[in-house]
Amino acid sequence: MDPKMLTEGIVAGRREAGQLADAFEDLHPPLSEHEALVAADRCYFCHDAPCTVACPTDIDIPLFIRQIATGTPEAAARTILSQNILGGMCARVCPTETLCEEVCVRETAEGKPVVIGQLQRFATDTLMAADEHPFERAPSTGKRIAVVGAGPAGLACAHRLAMKGHDVVVYDARPKAGGLNEYGIAAYKTVDGFAQAEVNWLMKIGGITLQNGKALGADLSLDDLKAEHDAVFLGVGLGGVNALGVPGDDKDGVRDAVDFIAELRQVSDLAALPVGRDVVVIGGGMTAVDAAVQAKLLGALNVIMVYRRGKDRLSASDFEQDLAASRGVRIITNAQPVAVHGNGAVREVEFAFTDDDLKPTGQNFRLPADQLFRAIGQTLIADGLPDLDGRKIAVTGAGRTSVSGVWAGGDCAAGGDDLTVTAVAEGRDAAEDIHARLMG
């Protein structure tokens, strides 16, 4: 065994470069042309296809699969991208096992769906490899629209608006565009700098100006944006993180999972990224799984994910749970943290077993930990935003907020799942609504 595997504490270089490269390679290697044809042949071209109904962006899935089957993946890509401009990213990150593929009639019949996500990637990769942007802008309308947030929601909104002939300025607080595509998605789902490549490709529509390092709040106010533009779209995502709220929560080695992942996504040399030997992740969603799996891939010896409710309530899909298990992550359910122990830095995390109503059973246990990740949900930083509905921006129809002329979509807006594809759908639909309102 590599001796660094056993080193205590949060250290870099637990695995060699070669091992790391293997560990972080593409989760689903791209289909070859032959594999794509074989996979496409399985589609029944269902009427009013359940897969399309399940897709938040309503991609005409049987049509694009047929276009692949008949040797025109470029046409397939146009079918996909006309509904979902981030179809390339969605092909990689969508939890298809709970969306289109879950309802594929061949899943029903044989327990083996048509591999829709991988086929979608085959089509969009083919088109993007040809460096082709398949859409053109309509004649200029002279309208100017501000989009705040260059995540999936903001980008989808900006692209659709640009296509309709509007001029769009996209403001983002971070140095790079892409939102969680760039800073959040697990590295093995979007390898080889795909997120930035996709943003660059999307920008080829023209008419979109990106302004990075501009934050609503610190650098811009909603009132100013409204005054200077014909409409404003907010796609700021969820910038905050829920606190654990247990004693010792502030010890060294305790960190937000999303920060760890963002750092991992940006680091140029994974061997230089420090990670603990005994890592505990608290949470039961995609973020928890991604943090746990990537910590393990970096070389952590023990990685344990702890979730406070039962296994059936885990929001990570079966596929993701299996992925975590296959990478050596242990998942403990029905346990909630009560204290973080350690002298300055975390040494142990104490949990109480809970029943399904989250009532402590009276049994406690401790897990050794030199690194603890919080992954118990992100929250909206709501200063200066339109009215909220619960903890997110209240919207009606296609993203209309309480402030006239201001729309919102994606994770920051109420309703819908917090998924890339949902953010794209909401951004696109808001763009259509803005267009109708401005031109109507």
Added chain:
Amino acid sequence: MADLTTDFVGIKSPNPFWLASAPPTDKEYNVRRAFEAGWGGVVWKTLGEDPPIVNVNGPRYGAIWGADRRLLGLNNIELITDRPLEVNLREIKAVKRDYPDRAVVVSLMVPCEEEAWKKILPLVEETGADGVELNFGCPHGMSERGMGSAVGQVPEYIEMVTRWVKQYTRMPCIVKLTPNITDVRKPAAAAHAGGADAVSLINTINSITGVDLDIFAPEPTIDGKGAHGGYCGPAVKPIALNMVAEIARSPEMKGLPISGIGGVTTWKDAAEFMVLGAGNVQVCTAAMTYGFKVVQEMISGLSQFMDEKGLTDTSELIGRAVPNISDWQHLNLNYVTKAEIDQDLCISCGRCYAACEDTSHQAIAMSDDRVFTVKDEECVACNLCVNVCPVEDCITMVEMQPGQTDPRTGQKVVKDYANWTTHPNNPGAVKAAE
């Protein structure tokens, strides 16, 4: 983006994909939905005289399937429209009024009597339809009554009826041919002689798709008996392509527009019909199998293909392969190829070996560790191994270059073209001038 607009005998349509006269075009409800889905035109389900015919009340279709129950061939014993003439005419008029940019052609079948045609043609003309198609092809039921393929099998009748039609209407007249004949050029030439503006082909092929082995009766079975039906779908495409090609390359019918029908299922099928001379295509079974939406793949596929080939207008596509349709006797006998197996792609199934060893030329060697290689000294380049190999592009035919020696014959490959007409083994060979 390539322009898919077509002008077929003066009838314009936004794309060359028309629905053939059949159930998909049986009524206004269908045709409106077809146009909404993007079809460029329709040939309305064949109209006849009143009172309308009746259909059987049991199953009218039989089928054959490929792997994964993919429908390959469909057989039917349906007759022409079973709805009153007046209803159809009213609906045709309404549809044409609402979709002026789409082609609406009306298929007709009335008895072989001048009066019958003289009577129905003005009624059709009044609907504003773009043309008529004469159904001389239906091979079941109607043929027993002296119509459909019973007319289509007698060139003199075809010519006679076509003349009447040209006499009594100004509408373009397309004659739909039956494949249930030996030489399709004869009925096509008769239509041409009668003044037809175009021919369309093929209608369905006489067929029995299967037999119920419990009751010993052909399928589909109506109360213990079965009648032959008409066969269509992907399985008939090769037959239809050949018939289209025969007409397209016939000097007597040069320039006669052809509407290609028979097994068109994807854009590729359509492109094949068109390069072999069809000015447009008609589709029935693919729509009946997958619904009207298939046309969207046909449209995107054909326009992408044309873009890739640098073609901007369908007229550049039509007939492009016709100069390359040849008689066997004119094929170049000095063209020599050998099969080659790509060892990286080979999955070692051994199908090429079984095929060649048992039924061809014993030209594939198999090693103890299942490596398959071609013996050039035995390979006659028949292509059977390529066709039975489950891996696309694993076995390919590699052309031998002039100057190389063919290890099978021991002869040098020569550059010059030479065919059977001058071959020494041909008793009737034309001697080259001394």
